[in-house]
Amino acid sequence: MSKSRTTNIRAQYDVAAAFKRDKNYVDTIKLYENVVKSEPLHLDAQHRLMVLYRKIKEPNKEIKIIKRAITAYRKRIKSDQHGWLKRNKEKADLTRELASSLGLLDTNGLALYQNETLFKWENRLLLLEQRLARSKLKKPTKKNS
Incomplete structure (x- = not known):
């Protein structure tokens, strides 16, 4: 930049x-x-x-921002992991079997990664979506007179 x-x-x-x-x-x-x-x-x-x-x-706008942030962050993590794998192919090959047997890799062979910020955003998103769903259920429907 x-x-x-x-x-x-x-x-x-x-x-x-x-x-x-x-x-x-x-x-x-x-x-x-x-x-x-x-x-x-x-x-x-x-x-x-x-x-x-x-x-x-404005919960709908907050949800939109959270989803956009999560997507950008995940994309960056994936890019960083692919970059590391390219630069460290030999190390990755040597440790892949162990990491897989310990459940540390996803289905694509990338390391499972849980970042604190990402974790907070995902929890906030879940909470907001649940609140919105509950509030929609509570709203009374208008009856025709």
């Missing part, structure tokens, strides 16, 4: 933080969205978007 792009992302992030302090949530969300669009794995911006959508009671 170029230095000017990194500087621009950082500037947008800083301005968004200032807007948030002033409780200007609409502009804050727009700026954090721009940061995430430019840098999908910007964890702070992802997290702050989730919190803001929770604060303004």
Whole structure:
């Protein structure tokens, strides 16, 4: 990533933080969205978007952000694992059988990986989806008079 792009992302992030302090949530969300669009794995911006959508009671938008963040993070993990496997083919070949017998590999032969951040996002997503499902069940249906 170029230095000017990194500087621009950082500037947008800083301005968004200032807007948030002033409780200007609409502009804050727009700026954090721009940061995430430019840098999908910007964890702070992802997290702050989730919190803001929770604060303004927009669970569907929070779900969308969480799903997007999980997808980006998983893609990065997979890419990192493939890169490591290419660079360390001999080590991978030597340890594959042991890792497989210990249940440490998925069906594609990649290491099972549980990141704390990913774990939290997945749990939050599950909780939100359950709440939305319950709230839809509780809403009374309109009866024709």
